[in-house]
Amino acid sequence: MTWSLRLICSLLLAIMPAAPGVAADNKSAVYDDPAGAAKDSDFAVQGEYAHDLEVDGQTVKIGAQVIALGNGKFKAFAFPKGLPGEAKGELKKVVLEVKNTDAGIELSEKQTRAVVKDGVITIYDKASGNQGGQLTKVTRESPTLGAKPPVGAVILFDGKTNGFKDGEKKVTKDGLLMQGLTSTATFGDFTLHVEFRLPFQPGASGQGRGNSGVYMQGRYEVQVLDSFGLEGRDNECGGIYSVKAPDLNMCFPPLTWQTYDIDFTAARFDAAGRKSANARMTVKHNGVVIHKDVEVPKSTTAAPKGEGKDNGPIYIQDHGNPVRYRNIWLVEKK
Secondary structure, three states: OOEOHHHHHOOOEEEOOOOOOOOOOOOOOOEOOHHHHOOOHHHHHOEEEEEEEEEOOEEEEEEEEEEEEEOOEEEEEEEOOOOOOOOOOOOOOEEEOEEEEOOEEEEOOOOEEEEEEOOEEEEEEOOOOOEEEEEEEEOOOOOOOOOOOOOOOEEEEOOOOEOEOOHHHHEOOOOOEOOOEEEOOOEOOEEEEEEEEOOEOOOOOHHHOOOEEEEEOOOEEEEEOOOOOOOOOOOOOOOEOOOEOOOOOOOOOOOOEEEEEEEEEOOEEOOOOOEEEOEEEEEEEOOEEEEEEEEEOOOOOOOOOOOOOOOEOOEEEEOOOOOEEEEEEEEEOO
């Protein structure tokens, strides 16, 4: 069946629990690993869904995001031209209305409906009852995930080398790095690779949901936050905190490994100590450029180190949430 863009934009989802689990009162739950989160039925429903469908005579990758809000409640969006980072041209995002019913959680619309079950969204035409296609739950992977450091790179954490002050005290039993660390070495200009995993906190919101941050020189923060399904602001994932919002919200669902690849140029100062040029950075989030050669005119909010001509450390912020890190390395620019 060929579906019009209008129909796809206005799909109806009836979200049913995909697996038995903790459906009641998970508002305060915090899961820092997939095994723990698997006990929560909300986690099985939340995520990204995608499939190639025929739309107005052309094959396009239809996408949807379903975000858990705790206690069996969700919000959701449709992406008629593909998920963020995959859509060709301007990203189209359609907000779907959520209603709680006896049958489950529904996102209603006039012409179409879809049912989410066992990791599949099945779309139906309401008038005819005909099935129009299926979207399968997907786990996207950053193209730079697992990137190996080149010869001469400074290894900050690889499970064996730990270049952070007292870093050995901040490693989990499964060999991941916890938040709240400052590198022993300091740096000027560099490219940095970081891999991070956000916790699943279905009942938390805003700055209380998977909050951390990676600071260049201890001065300039690229925010780390569970911003899956949010607007993409300067205090959300990928934002240069208090300076610039990301060009695109590329945040994957919580407990999915994600990457930052950051090209950083430090601020310049003259012999008298006066700043002659601001810091600049280009940031890739999950392989997509979200900041291109952006000027950073000041040290960002809550930075442990103010601006200055001296080099500075890599600082990973602790904001009280169990964000996990691995495979952190950088290459200094000569």
